[in-house]
Amino acid sequence: MSDVKTAIMDAAERRMQQGGFGGFSFREIATDVGIKSSSVHYHFPTKEDLAAAVIRRWAEYTSELIDKELEKDPDPVRVWTKAFRGTAFSEAHMCPCTVLGAASQDLPEQVAKEVKGFFKMCQDKLVAEGLSPSKAAEVLSTITGALVLANALGDTAEYDRATRKFAASKRGRSG
Amino acid sequence: MSDVKTAIMDAAERRMQQGGFGGFSFREIATDVGIKSSSVHYHFPTKEDLAAAVIRRWAEYTSELIDKELEKDPDPVRVWTKAFRGTAFSEAHMCPCTVLGAASQDLPEQVAKEVKGFFKMCQDKLVAEGLSPSKAAEVLSTITGALVLANALGDTAEYDRATRKFAASKRGRSG
DNA sequence: CAAGGACTATCTATCAACAGATAGTCATAG
DNA sequence: CTATGACTATCTGTTGATAGATAGTCCTTG
Numbered sequence: 001m002s003d004v005k006t007a008i009m010d011a012a013e014r015r016m017q018q019g020g021f022g023g024f025s026f027r028e029i030a031t032d033v034g035i036k037s038s039s040v041h042y043h044f045p046t047k048e049d050l051a052a053a054v055i056r057r058w059a060e061y062t063s064e065l066i067d068k069e070l071e072k073d074p075d076p077v078r079v080w081t082k083a084f085r086g087t088a089f090s091e092a093h094m095c096p097c098t099v100l101g102a103a104s105q106d107l108p109e110q111v112a113k114e115v116k117g118f119f120k121m122c123q124d125k126l127v128a129e130g131l132s133p134s135k136a137a138e139v140l141s142t143i144t145g146a147l148v149l150a151n152a153l154g155d156t157a158e159y160d161r162a163t164r165k166f167a168a169s170k171r172g173r174s175g
Numbered sequence: 176m177s178d179v180k181t182a183i184m185d186a187a188e189r190r191m192q193q194g195g196f197g198g199f200s201f202r203e204i205a206t207d208v209g210i211k212s213s214s215v216h217y218h219f220p221t222k223e224d225l226a227a228a229v230i231r232r233w234a235e236y237t238s239e240l241i242d243k244e245l246e247k248d249p250d251p252v253r254v255w256t257k258a259f260r261g262t263a264f265s266e267a268h269m270c271p272c273t274v275l276g277a278a279s280q281d282l283p284e285q286v287a288k289e290v291k292g293f294f295k296m297c298q299d300k301l302v303a304e305g306l307s308p309s310k311a312a313e314v315l316s317t318i319t320g321a322l323v324l325a326n327a328l329g330d331t332a333e334y335d336r337a338t339r340k341f342a343a344s345k346r347g348r349s350g
Numbered sequence: 351c352a353a354g355g356a357c358t359a360t361c362t363a364t365c366a367a368c369a370g371a372t373a374g375t376c377a378t379a380g
Numbered sequence: 381c382t383a384t385g386a387c388t389a390t391c392t393g394t395t396g397a398t399a400g401a402t403a404g405t406c407c408t409t410g
Contacts, residue, residue, distance in 0.1 A: 138338070
């Protein structure tokens with residue numbers, strides 16, 4: 001993948017984290033990267049293509065990160081909680097899949113499909129790691145909602161407050 | 176409040192539930208209501224005004240609903256879980272505050288403030304009802320995230336899966 | 351009661367800005 | 381020579397917002 005193509009996706013990802021699908025334009029992305037909007041169209045013919053590619057990349061990166069972290073810590077709940085915590089405390093604060101997922105009904109087909117794929121991947125992995133479907137849904141909902149809450153309240157500490165239980169599970173100082 | 180003004184807010188609310196702040200235009204709202212876009216501007220000078228009014232109304236309605244339900248069932252966790260469940264299973268499926276909260280960084284000031292006020296209200300109420308701040312954050316995150324998950328996956332059953340534990344708390348058949 | 355003025359709510363018409371997208375051109379590198 | 385990747389230029393449609401006209405209503409005042 002060319003440097004420019006990666007830079008376009010990086011810029012789109014950053015803006016999608018803040019404003020979702022409607023939160024970026026080809027012109028803004030072009031300005032961010034330092035090229036013209038028509039050049040963005042060269043790499044990604046439509047806005048739908050660009051957004052779908054960004055979400056897919058995010059899903060792949062997340063999946064790989066989880067696998068890597070599971071080698072160091074065998075507790076899936078703690079690993080996933082920590083991974084989403086990294087997003088909450090990052091510069092952009094949000095997971096683009098969460099932003100898009102909240103407005104899923106207004107998304108182009110391909111983008112909605114990729115977003116759905118992301119959450120499906122999360123859930124399947126949690127189940128594969130030993131959790132019941134119900135527990136997997138609960139954990140994923142809590143860390144996803146914690147992201148939304150922390151973002152809306154403008155307070156990253158809210159993430160830790162909401163996930164305190166998970167962060168301490170089966171290894172915390174007190175139990 | 177006039178019928179038209181209410182109809183405008185209803186239409187805006189519906190569209191905000193699906194696409195957030197960028198998910199509706201004055202013209203769409205006008206068409207929904209059966210008036211001209213300039214008439215929408217008459218009632219709500221700017222888009223920011225309209226969105227903020229919708230969120231504030233939603234917060235007030237939610238607060239009243241919770242108070243009413245608490246009279247029938249004293250368990251706050253079950254009451255809040257049920258209230259958000261109503262949203263998940265409604266036609267629009269989403270809470271507009273959640274949709275906007277996820278993209279909070281891209282919102283006009285007044286709208287972001289109202290969204291923040293909604294989540295603050297939820298949390299304050301949960302604490303006033305006896306939960307610890309940490310437990311309140313956990314519950315609110317879980318039901319908020321469950322809304323996002325169910326929406327993204329296009330499966331309302333996901334809400335029940337994620338909140339099974341809460342729905343049964345202290346009163347379920349088995350405990 | 352009737353006239354005047356203010357207010358309400360809608361309309362038509364229009365604006366500048368911005369959106370996504372396309373066609374065609376040009377330079378460079380293999 | 382051709383493929384790549386950027387460019388210029390432009391199109392069409394939509395956006396939020398404003399100005400000005402027009403009726404209808406309501407309150408006041410003579």
